[in-house]
Structure formats: structure tokens, C-alpha cells
Amino acid sequence: MARVHLQDVTKRYGDVTAVEEMNLDIKDGEFITLVGPSGCGKSTTMEMIAGLTTPSEGTVNIGERDVTNLPPKDRGISMVFQNIALFPHMDVYDNISFGLRLRNYEKEEIDRRVENAASIVQMEGMLDRMPDEMSGGQRQRVAIARAIVRNPDVFLMDEPLANLDAKLRVHMRTELQRLHKELDTTIVYVTHDQAEAMTMSDRIAVINEGELQQFDPPLVCYNEPRNEFVAGFIGSPSMNFTTGQLTQTGFSSEFYDVSFDTTGIDAKPGDAVTLGVRPEDVYPTEFIDDASDPTETIEAEVDVLEPMGDEIFVYLMLDEDNEGGMGGTAAGDDSLLMSVSPDSDLTEGDLVEVVLDRAKIHLFDDSTSLAITHGVSRASASAADAQSEEAE
Amino acid sequence: MSRDTRTDGGVQGEPELKRGPFQRWVASTIKEPQKAYRAMFYVATIFFLATTLFPFYFLLVLALTPENAPLALFPTAPRFEVFLDVFDRVNFLRYMFNSLVLALSTTAVVLLLASLAGYVFGRLQFPGRTPLMLLILAISYFPPAAFFLPLYQLFTGNVVPGLSLYNTPGSMILPFSSLFMPLSIFILTTFYGQIPDGLEDAARVEGTTRLGALFRVIIPLSAPGVATAGVLTFISVYNEFFFSQLMNNGQPANWAPIVGGLLSLQRAGQFQVTYGVMAAGSIIAVVPVAILVVVAQERIVSGLTAGALKE
Structure with a gap:
């Protein structure tokens, strides 16, 4: 049990900067997740907490101690690895007790602790198995038992579920949360899977290109992303982005306009901005009542339907000239992804009118890619009049 | 029309060809190439067995043929006591002991140092890694004779006064270790x-x-x-001749290995060369290595199959 504090931690490999001025303050007992795309520096950050990599600059504190230059064994941490990393030449008992034996614990104490750890991960009675005689899930449980048996201050997990099949992964996810409740230890978890990050953690640290983008609870990252990267990374399927510019009366792009009250928005008319809206905040006009503050209607053609069972993802094409096929992708400017309830009777090729929910619109400044606002409101009549007068 | 081939290889409907057994065998191998491959395999195997095992057999013949008796492929009156003579004439056990001590201590030194080097070359990234590795490998290709003179001067106390390793195990373990280390470094690096x-x-x-991870995992x-x-x-090391012969004066008490033993067996007869005892000594000297190879081979093979690393 300890807090973990990273101060201006930077790691360079030659000319390449893997991690840039990372500042993280992880509270005692917190479950935090480092999340980001492959190669973003999240694993390097974890290795610097673990001591497997020494930072080029900055300090790492665990508890009250400065551990920047301590070897891993003296940091009071334990770690679960992506490739599980059980010692293949040792049975389960020897694997779990490895760290205790190195620290010269009494035999009885080791036995007691191994029994206890094995029972927490429900692996009692398998202590004499060899790693290659077990399934992937069982091996991962042993790796977790090996990590908890020493009562570490901080528990590091580097994509521990990445090598498990999808069903087991979801199961282990809940087990890890149960484990966190039971142990009440600080847990730092690395994953590239934003779903894992959303479901398990108290706070998420979103990292891209070696830099911390946002460090907030999952729903804050989801509802109030600090910048365009976080908005696009958190949430599946990804947020829709449309580039355009801010006008006196709202947002204007090549494909559609949205009017809203621009007073109080920290950007000038004419600024290049990107409008972001999540698929669930796009509504066909038949469900217009579900939107708390519907915008003007936008015409679009249904390109592809992806029925998921509980919802249908609808890929819409905004550009009339778009003939579909490979040209239309959800990530492009000229398309919009909408999620609708499964009883919708849309078919591919339909022309539909959709609205966005103003309260769920995000605006990002194109020059900094930082968020300008989360949610806008309908321009009041007087404000609209004032603006039109101004325009005249 | 039926295309069935006949036992003599002729075509159906034509008069039977008159063929000898070899021609029939050739005809059948054309139908079944596997047969020809098998025959080639046996020929090659017999050839290699004969060329490798016959010298060894001849060594045995040489040992068992009594002195003054004519050599024959199958000795008529084999004299097995010759193997005991080896130990009577010289202190052959001491020579063997010396060889084993030298080989074991060199192996220990090499494994320890090559493990550290193998860890560095195999697991760490650092500038100059490849050139260093190549340099080490290059050293292993130098002729040992190139090192002999300076080492001889050094070990006989002509370079550093008072430092004399001649006639001690050190004078052989040191050059052996450095000569045989590169191969081990290469293997362990991989x-x-x-x-x-x-x-x-x-x-x-x-x-x-x-370091702990190296030794424990x-x-x-x-x-x-x-x-x-x-x-x-x-x-x-056990088979080494050059330094083994030159870094000591050939006396068992001065850590001369088996080479010294065999050479002194040569001198054991008064006025004639005693091929019989030398051959017997050679055969005895081969035994420890033969045992080691058989035992270690099983271990290596079992290790290779069982040690597959699953992550």
C-alpha cells in the first residue's frame, strides 16, 4: 500500500523519446490504468515504475521513498507480465514462492502464504503442476498469485489479459476487480484495450506518443475528453469527427451546419475547429425525442449496417457525390457513424435525416487539438437576433 | 489395353526378356525409387562405419597382438594382459587423473566466464557488440602455436620474475580456457x-x-x-596435444596429462617401440570420453525436447 509519484519522468533511447515529462500522482489503493495505442510509451512508463528501465530524467517515488535508482527487487513492487512469464522449470509452488525463498522466509511462513495466495486465485490443489501442464487462464492465475504472495506495496500489471481468449479475458477482468477490492493495494495496469481501462479502473491515464493526454476517472475521459486524441481513443466505436469552422451562429462544414449559441465559447468565429459527436448521440429523425437538444436535420445515405444485437451501427454517407464502396469510411469527414436501437427498420441505401444532440457535441480547436467545449446549447431567439443584427 | 507391368519388367504381350538378378533389381527400383534410396543409404552408412570404426578396431588388434607376433586382421593369440601392463609400466592412472582435473577445471572456468559473456552478448544492447563478438570468435581461429612462445616465456618466469607456472596445472588451464572459451561464448550467447x-x-x-536471474532462471x-x-x-581439453605436451616435462607429478602418459609408454620398452602397450593405453584413454559422450548426448537430447520454452 503506497502512493506512486512520477515527477517529470522522461525516457530517451538515442534520438527517440519514448516518454516525455510524465507526471503521475497515483493515490494509495487506487486502481489506475495506463492506456494508449501500441508504442505510446505506456509499457516504458510501467517499466520505470518497476525499475526494469531507468528514467533519463525525473524521479519516481513509491510511498515516501525515492526509488529512481533502486533495483526492482528493492522497490516493494510485484508485477504480472503480458507473456505471463512463469518460470517453466519450476512447479506452481516454486513459482509462487520464488520471491519469498529469495528473501529467506521461514518454511512454515512460505507454506502459509503460498496456500493463502493460491486460495485467493482459486488454484488450491494444483501446487505441484508444471506451467506447461496448465491452461492459459490457470497460468495467469499463478502469475497473479506469485505477485500477491509478497504483499507488495504496488501491484503492476502489463497487459496481463492480452494473451487470453476473449471470454476468459472478460472473466479475468471481474476477477481482477474482485482482487483489488480484497487486497486494497495500489494497482497500476497497462493495456491498449480501452474497454479494459474503462471497466476496471478508478482513473485512466491516456498516453499518446510518450505524453500524458489526460488522467481522470473513466467517465470523465469519456464525457469530457481533454483533446481530440482522448475523444477518439476512448469509446468504441470511435467518436465521429468533422472538420469545419466556427461561425457566428455555430459550426459550419462542407457537409452540414449546426447552429448553437457561440457566446461563452472560447474561440473566435472563423477558427478552424473539429466537431466530435459519439455514435450514440446521433439520432434518426424518428427518434428525435430521445435527443435532449436536437440540432437541425442532416441528410445522409445509409452505407453499411452492422447489427450488434443490442444496437445497430449505421454508417452514413454525407456527401451526395459519394458513390459508396471503399471511399466511404467511418473515420472520414464525409461519413457519420450512428448507433440506433435494433428495432429500427433502416436498410442500406436509404436516404435518412439525422440530428445530433447539442448537449453531447464536443468542439476541438484544430490548432492545438484541445477541447473547446463539451456540449453546446441552442441559441436563444434574442441572441440569434442580436447576431443577425450584428451581421447586417 | 492393359498396362500392367510384368515381374521381368517387360511389356505385356511381348516375349519375356531374359534378365539376370541385377537387371531385375534395376527394373524394380525404377518402379520403386525408394528401394534405390534405401540401398544408397546402406552403402553410405557401411562406408562411414568402416572408415570410422576400422581404425579403432585396428588399434584394438594392435593392442592385443603380443610383441614379436605378426600383425593379423584377427589376432590368433590375443593377449588381454596388455591393458594391465599399461598401469604397470607407468603411473597411467595419475596421467588420467591429471587429464580429468585439467579438463574439469578448464570446463568450470570456461562455463563461468562464458556464461557472463553470453549473458552480455545475448541479452544486452550496447555499442560495439557485433565487432567485439567477431573479435572473440576470430581469436578462436588463431593457431595455438602463435601463443606458445610468449606464454612459454611467461610461464617459465622469464617475463615476471618469480612467476613460474611451468609444470603446474595453471600453465595449461589458462591457455586452454582462452582458446576454447570463444566457442562456448558463441553457444551460450545463442x-x-x-x-x-x-x-x-x-x-x-x-x-x-x-546476476541472480542469470543463475536462477x-x-x-x-x-x-x-x-x-x-x-x-x-x-x-581432454584431446588437446600441443600445450599438454609442451607446458610440462612429461612427468605425472608435474601434471602431465594422458599425452605424456602415452609418450612415456613409448619409452617404456628398453630398445624397441612398444606399440602394443601404447595402443592399449590409447584405448583406455578413450573410455572416459566415450562414456561422457554417451551420457551427455542423452541429456542434451532430453533437454532439447523437454526444455521447449512456452510463454
Whole structure:
């Protein structure tokens, strides 16, 4: 049990900067997740907490101690690895007790602790198995038992579920949360899977290109992303982005306009901005009542339907000239992804009118890619009049 | 029309060809090429067995043929007591003991140092890694004679006064270690490099140093490689002639290995060359290595099949 504090931690490999001025303050007992795309520096950050990599600059504190230059064994941490990393030449008992034996614990104490750890991960009675005689899930449980048996201050997990099949992964996810409740230890978890990050953690640290983008609870990252990267990374399927510019009366792009009250928005008319809206905040006009503050209607053609069972993802094409096929992708400017309830009777090729929910619109400044606002409101009549007068 | 071939290889409907057994065999191998491959395999095997085993057999014939008796492929009156003569004439056991001590201590030194070097070359990235590795490998190709004179001067106390290693095990273990180390470094580098990083990281997080991880995790998992390097070093030292003969005066008390023993067997007869005893001595000298190879081979093979690293 300890807090973990990273101060201006930077790691360079030659000319390449893997991690840039990372500042993280992880509270005692917190479950935090480092999340980001492959190669973003999240694993390097974890290795610097673990001591497997020494930072080029900055300090790492665990508890009250400065551990920047301590070897891993003296940091009071334990770690679960992506490739599980059980010692293949040792049975389960020897694997779990490895760290205790190195620290010269009494035999009885080791036995007691191994029994206890094995029972927490429900692996009692398998202590004499060899790693290659077990399934992937069982091996991962042993790796977790090996990590908890020493009562570490901080528990590091580097994509521990990445090598498990999808069903087991979801199961282990809940087990890890149960484990966190039971142990009440600080847990730092690395994953590239934003779903894992959303479901398990108290706070998420979103990292891209070696830099911390946002460090907030999952729903804050989801509802109030600090910048365009976080908005696009958190949430599946990804947020829709449309580039355009801010006008006196709202947002204007090549494909559609949205009017809203621009007073109080920290950007000038004419600024290049990107409008972001999540698929669930796009509504066909038949469900217009579900939107708390519907915008003007936008015409679009249904390109592809992806029925998921509980919802249908609808890929819409905004550009009339778009003939579909490979040209239309959800990530492009000229398309919009909408999620609708499964009883919708849309078919591919339909022309539909959709609205966005103003309260769920995000605006990002194109020059900094930082968020300008989360949610806008309908321009009041007087404000609209004032603006039109101004325009005249 | 039926295309069935006949036993004589002729075509149906034509008069039977008159063929000898060899022609019939040739005809049948054309139908069944496997037969020809099998025959070639046997021919090659018999050839290699004959060329490798016959000298050994002839050594045995040489040993068993009594002095003054004519040599024959099958000795008429084999004299097995010759194997005891070997120990009567010289202190052959001491020579063998010397050889084993030299081989074992060299192997220990080589394995220890080559493990450290193998860890560095196999698992760490640093500038100049490849050139250094090539340099070390190049040293192993130098002729040992090139080192002999300076080492002889050094070991006989002509360079550093008072430092005399001549006639001691050190005068042989040192050159052996440096000569045979590069091969072991190369083997161990390959093996240690294949151990997943995660295992070493896990060991370090669990409480070992890098060195501890090497000895507790990497070396045990590379057991086949370590065994291979060890066996090759042992055999090389045991078979070594050059330094073994020149770095001592050939007396068993002065750590002369088996080479010295065989050469003194040559001198054991008064006025004639005693081929019989020398041959017997050679056969005795081969035994420890033969045993080692048989035992180690099983271990290496079992290690290779059981030690597959699953992550």
C-alpha cells in the first residue's frame, strides 16, 4: 500500500523519446490504468515504475521513498507480465514462492502464504503442476498469485489479459476487480484495450506518443475528453469527427451546419475547429425525442449496417457525390457513424435525416487539438437576433 | 489395353526378356525409387562405419597382438594382459587423473566466464557488440602455436620474475580456457538470447539481481546449451596435444596429462617401440570420453525436447 509519484519522468533511447515529462500522482489503493495505442510509451512508463528501465530524467517515488535508482527487487513492487512469464522449470509452488525463498522466509511462513495466495486465485490443489501442464487462464492465475504472495506495496500489471481468449479475458477482468477490492493495494495496469481501462479502473491515464493526454476517472475521459486524441481513443466505436469552422451562429462544414449559441465559447468565429459527436448521440429523425437538444436535420445515405444485437451501427454517407464502396469510411469527414436501437427498420441505401444532440457535441480547436467545449446549447431567439443584427 | 507391368519388367504381350538378378533389381527400383534410396543409404552408412570404426578396431588388434607376433586382421593369440601392463609400466592412472582435473577445471572456468559473456552478448544492447563478438570468435581461429612462445616465456618466469607456472596445472588451464572459451561464448550467447525478456524481468521483480536471474532462471532454462558447451570444452581439453605436451616435462607429478602418459609408454620398452602397450593405453584413454559422450548426448537430447520454452 503506497502512493506512486512520477515527477517529470522522461525516457530517451538515442534520438527517440519514448516518454516525455510524465507526471503521475497515483493515490494509495487506487486502481489506475495506463492506456494508449501500441508504442505510446505506456509499457516504458510501467517499466520505470518497476525499475526494469531507468528514467533519463525525473524521479519516481513509491510511498515516501525515492526509488529512481533502486533495483526492482528493492522497490516493494510485484508485477504480472503480458507473456505471463512463469518460470517453466519450476512447479506452481516454486513459482509462487520464488520471491519469498529469495528473501529467506521461514518454511512454515512460505507454506502459509503460498496456500493463502493460491486460495485467493482459486488454484488450491494444483501446487505441484508444471506451467506447461496448465491452461492459459490457470497460468495467469499463478502469475497473479506469485505477485500477491509478497504483499507488495504496488501491484503492476502489463497487459496481463492480452494473451487470453476473449471470454476468459472478460472473466479475468471481474476477477481482477474482485482482487483489488480484497487486497486494497495500489494497482497500476497497462493495456491498449480501452474497454479494459474503462471497466476496471478508478482513473485512466491516456498516453499518446510518450505524453500524458489526460488522467481522470473513466467517465470523465469519456464525457469530457481533454483533446481530440482522448475523444477518439476512448469509446468504441470511435467518436465521429468533422472538420469545419466556427461561425457566428455555430459550426459550419462542407457537409452540414449546426447552429448553437457561440457566446461563452472560447474561440473566435472563423477558427478552424473539429466537431466530435459519439455514435450514440446521433439520432434518426424518428427518434428525435430521445435527443435532449436536437440540432437541425442532416441528410445522409445509409452505407453499411452492422447489427450488434443490442444496437445497430449505421454508417452514413454525407456527401451526395459519394458513390459508396471503399471511399466511404467511418473515420472520414464525409461519413457519420450512428448507433440506433435494433428495432429500427433502416436498410442500406436509404436516404435518412439525422440530428445530433447539442448537449453531447464536443468542439476541438484544430490548432492545438484541445477541447473547446463539451456540449453546446441552442441559441436563444434574442441572441440569434442580436447576431443577425450584428451581421447586417 | 492393359498396362500392367510384368515381374521381368517387360511389356505385356511381348516375349519375356531374359534378365539376370541385377537387371531385375534395376527394373524394380525404377518402379520403386525408394528401394534405390534405401540401398544408397546402406552403402553410405557401411562406408562411414568402416572408415570410422576400422581404425579403432585396428588399434584394438594392435593392442592385443603380443610383441614379436605378426600383425593379423584377427589376432590368433590375443593377449588381454596388455591393458594391465599399461598401469604397470607407468603411473597411467595419475596421467588420467591429471587429464580429468585439467579438463574439469578448464570446463568450470570456461562455463563461468562464458556464461557472463553470453549473458552480455545475448541479452544486452550496447555499442560495439557485433565487432567485439567477431573479435572473440576470430581469436578462436588463431593457431595455438602463435601463443606458445610468449606464454612459454611467461610461464617459465622469464617475463615476471618469480612467476613460474611451468609444470603446474595453471600453465595449461589458462591457455586452454582462452582458446576454447570463444566457442562456448558463441553457444551460450545463442541460448541465453532466446530466453524471453519477461522471464528475466520477472525474476528481477521477484527479488534477484541481474546476476541472480542469470543463475536462477536463464542458466537452468538453457541447460542443453550449457551441457553442450561443457561437453565440447571437456572433450577439446581432454584431446588437446600441443600445450599438454609442451607446458610440462612429461612427468605425472608435474601434471602431465594422458599425452605424456602415452609418450612415456613409448619409452617404456628398453630398445624397441612398444606399440602394443601404447595402443592399449590409447584405448583406455578413450573410455572416459566415450562414456561422457554417451551420457551427455542423452541429456542434451532430453533437454532439447523437454526444455521447449512456452510463454
